[in-house]
Amino acid sequence: MPRAVLDAMWPYLTRTFGNPSSHHEIGRVAGEALTDARSRVAGVLLCRPAEVIFTSGGTESDNLAIKGTALARPRGRHIVASAVEHKAVLETCAALARQGFEVTLVPVDAEGLVSPDALAAALRTDTTLVSVMLANNEVGTIQPVAEIAAECRSRGIPLHTDAVQAPGLLPVEVGALGVDLLSLSGHKFGGPKGIGVLYARRGLALAPVLDGGGQERGRRSGTENVAGAVGLAAALEIAETGRAEVSERLTALRDRLTSRVLSTVPGAILTGSADRRMPHHASFCFEGVNGETVLLELELAGVCCSSGSSCSASSTEPSHVLTAMGVSGDLARTAVRFTLGRENTEAEIDRILELVPRAVERVRALAS
Ligand code: PLP
Numbered sequence: 001m002p003r004a005v006l007d008a009m010w011p012y013l014t015r016t017f018g019n020p021s022s023h024h025e026i027g028r029v030a031g032e033a034l035t036d037a038r039s040r041v042a043g044v045l046l047c048r049p050a051e052v053i054f055t056s057g058g059t060e061s062d063n064l065a066i067k068g069t070a071l072a073r074p075r076g077r078h079i080v081a082s083a084v085e086h087k088a089v090l091e092t093c094a095a096l097a098r099q100g101f102e103v104t105l106v107p108v109d110a111e112g113l114v115s116p117d118a119l120a121a122a123l124r125t126d127t128t129l130v131s132v133m134l135a136n137n138e139v140g141t142i143q144p145v146a147e148i149a150a151e152c153r154s155r156g157i158p159l160h161t162d163a164v165q166a167p168g169l170l171p172v173e174v175g176a177l178g179v180d181l182l183s184l185s186g187h188k189f190g191g192p193k194g195i196g197v198l199y200a201r202r203g204l205a206l207a208p209v210l211d212g213g214g215q216e217r218g219r220r221s222g223t224e225n226v227a228g229a230v231g232l233a234a235a236l237e238i239a240e241t242g243r244a245e246v247s248e249r250l251t252a253l254r255d256r257l258t259s260r261v262l263s264t265v266p267g268a269i270l271t272g273s274a275d276r277r278m279p280h281h282a283s284f285c286f287e288g289v290n291g292e293t294v295l296l297e298l299e300l301a302g303v304c305c306s307s308g309s310s311c312s313a314s315s316t317e318p319s320h321v322l323t324a325m326g327v328s329g330d331l332a333r334t335a336v337r338f339t340l341g342r343e344n345t346e347a348e349i350d351r352i353l354e355l356v357p358r359a360v361e362r363v364r365a366l367a368s
Helices: 003-013 025-045 058-072 087-098 116-122 145-155 226-240 243-264 291-300 320-324 346-367
Strands: 052-055 078-082 102-106 127-131 159-162 181-185 196-200 268-270 281-286 335-339
Touching (some): 058 087, 058 159, 058 196, 078 116
Parallel strands (some): 078 127, 159 181
Antiparallel strands (some): 052 196, 181 196, 281 335
């Protein structure tokens, strides 16, 4: 977490610990901090402050977006999502399916891309919500959200995007994206864990998922996490500062990593799209090796990377994202994903490039 984020949060973790709903002085100061944090988030998303709902993170934002819209049920009981959404979306849809909603999962192509035409074909007169993520956490593919939004808007169907992976790397202005709902998670862009945002367009019918004291204009009850909101807002502003330059630098590092891994590691396959890809994201399958074992080898050498989604890392099932892209279960189990940070240097990439071929070779030798 950047020092400036912690500094922004510090007073609200120590001196000013009031409840923003209280009318006394400490409560009022906490309330002002919350109002300021909301305005700053709105300044980045280019929306109204009242359209910003603070939640406990990406999972809750996805739940509130989907359950909240479905249960307000302005149109019908049909929900459309892509097959490569995060589990926070897919499991929420599955929970609604158990309550009688009908869910259509739109397939993706071999790069993990949702075709706007395929999505349009899935829409019905009773479709109440569409959910398509902005960028995929496992393979880095960026979805054509603005195109999908135009289609949804022409039919009056609300669109939710899980933009948890985007801040600091991709633009998140809600007007340009054309979305009605957008989820963010603080810890994905240098903020604290346990705080998130749901943008909900003014006028959109949204039933609360948490009932209680009516905080967040009745849309999310519970005493607000003031320090978390202040930290999230500071981190979002920092992440957005110089986004274009950071993206350009990370893209160059990522391309160096990708091209050399593909040319030096036998059986290496890039997963996801080569062009429509997050600037910091390089993901591979290494034929014939167990991805988890490669991770352990790399970790011993001081490189931390992931296999599938870190949120379902305890699962032995192959990644639902890779299988939706047509990757076999066996190949999906060889997946390794590198995500670069702002601080990563060319020297670190070169060190990884020395380590990866050796790690894969060692794991292959062990398996044979
Ligand atoms: N959506 C995506 C795309 C994610 O990558 C994650 C977490 O990794 C989440 C949702 C869940 O966010 P949180 O961990 O804040 O609940």
